[in-house]
Amino acid sequence: MTTLKISVLPGDGIGPEVTAEALKVLHTVTQLYKGIEFELETFDVGAERFLKTGSAMTEEAFTHCKEADAIFMGAIGLPEARHPDGREVNGDVIFRLRFDLDLYAGVRPVRFYPGVPTVMTNTSKVDYVVVRENVEGLYASRNGGCRVRDDLTTDTIVITRSGTEKVVKYAFKLAAQRASRRLGLSPTVTCVDKSNVLKSYAFFREVFDGVAKDYPDIHTEREYVDAMAAYQVLNPERLDVLVMENMFGDILSDLAGATVGGLGMAASGDIGDDHAMFQPAHGTAPTIAGKNVANPTATILSAAMMLDWLGDKHQLPQLIDGARMIERAVSDALQDGSARTVDLGGHRSTSESGSAVVNRMLQIGGDHGVRS
Numbered sequence: 001m002t003t004l005k006i007s008v009l010p011g012d013g014i015g016p017e018v019t020a021e022a023l024k025v026l027h028t029v030t031q032l033y034k035g036i037e038f039e040l041e042t043f044d045v046g047a048e049r050f051l052k053t054g055s056a057m058t059e060e061a062f063t064h065c066k067e068a069d070a071i072f073m074g075a076i077g078l079p080e081a082r083h084p085d086g087r088e089v090n091g092d093v094i095f096r097l098r099f100d101l102d103l104y105a106g107v108r109p110v111r112f113y114p115g116v117p118t119v120m121t122n123t124s125k126v127d128y129v130v131v132r133e134n135v136e137g138l139y140a141s142r143n144g145g146c147r148v149r150d151d152l153t154t155d156t157i158v159i160t161r162s163g164t165e166k167v168v169k170y171a172f173k174l175a176a177q178r179a180s181r182r183l184g185l186s187p188t189v190t191c192v193d194k195s196n197v198l199k200s201y202a203f204f205r206e207v208f209d210g211v212a213k214d215y216p217d218i219h220t221e222r223e224y225v226d227a228m229a230a231y232q233v234l235n236p237e238r239l240d241v242l243v244m245e246n247m248f249g250d251i252l253s254d255l256a257g258a259t260v261g262g263l264g265m266a267a268s269g270d271i272g273d274d275h276a277m278f279q280p281a282h283g284t285a286p287t288i289a290g291k292n293v294a295n296p297t298a299t300i301l302s303a304a305m306m307l308d309w310l311g312d313k314h315q316l317p318q319l320i321d322g323a324r325m326i327e328r329a330v331s332d333a334l335q336d337g338s339a340r341t342v343d344l345g346g347h348r349s350t351s352e353s354g355s356a357v358v359n360r361m362l363q364i365g366g367d368h369g370v371r372s
């Protein structure tokens with residue numbers, strides 16, 4: 001029996017509701033695939049905690065997250081939970097974990113699931129990944145910046161060779177892994193930048209070109225960020241793995257989510273060499289919290305990403321199978337309507353949506369027999 005320790009941070013707003021559904025799905029994986037168990041440790045972390053105690057996360061919770069095999073988070077933050085200087089407290093948790101555990105790759109898969117309403121017309125083959133550099137870029141100026149004069153401010157972008165190499169290598173390895181799992185796909189990594197305007201982005205591209213030489217079997221492309229925004233809307237079927245600077249990744253991954261059904265569909269992982277944290281890309285949506293109406297799909301798909309990462313890291317193929325099974329069950333349950341929540345034009349509650357995915361997994365597991 002392999003036991004994997006997961007630190008669970010349900011968080012605020014809709015966080016606990018969507019996390020509960022993802023945990024139901026993880027439990028189903030352990031029922032269907034013998035030999036794996038998850039030791040879940042849940043921590044009270046986030047804005048509610050900050051409002052009650054003045055601290056969003058204890059050192060003890062941080063240490064447990066650091067020692068866990070993976071971190072699984074719902075959503076963190078409330079508009080009223082702020083530091084005296086106006087900063088939201090979600091950074092106390094998310095940035096702390098991201099920076100202190102060096103979760104340098106922000107990974108956002110973008111996949112269209114049939115049955116989900118979309119503004120797009122050509123969605124059938126949309127299946128790509130935005131890889132965002134997570135700890136440098138323009139956001140490295142966070143809490144810095146310079147009010148040069150009363151009428152002038154500046155923020156400085158940070159691009160290092162080592163930081164860029166790490167995230168670009170991650171993108172190439174991911175492209176190779178995707179191709180190995182889907183016969184016939186020729187892997188492509190696209191560098192997204194604005195190298196025609198800023199030196200920092202020209203340097204990002206220079207480092208990308210250097211890393212690309214080590215992966216001769218992977219096709220490469222280079223696009224300016226403004227052109228890429230248009231391709232994501234007009235020709236998303238030609239995209240595979242995109243890698244880019246922090247702020248560009250923040251913006252283009254939200255655009256990507258909007259093209260495949262919105263925030264309730266967007267899964268994400270913050271991934272490093274030794275640690276990783278998985279959470280839906282959406283926030284805490286306080287206006288719909290506690291009503292059992294939030295869409296749990298993004299959180300459930302983030303759980304599938306976690307299994308993929310753990311399966312790869314610990315050489316546990318049944319976890320990778322489990323991830324594929326979750327995706328298939330989500331796809332089926334969205335298509336037949338049983339998992340479609342209000343934001344997707346359906347009428348299922350949060351818990352009904354999660355249960356629909358679980359039921360579909362049990363059906364698929366029954367059809368194919370249990371794996372050990």
Ligand code: ATP
Pocket residue numbers: 014018076077263264281282283284285286287288293294295296298343
């Ligand atoms: P944050 O500033 O915390 O990142 P945000 O500005 O991205 O938050 P969210 O909290 O993600 O905002 O939500 C914005 C709106 O999107 C919500 O009010 C809600 O209507 C919708 N939304 C977000 N997540 C979901 C979900 N899982 N299910 C249904 N609707 C959602």
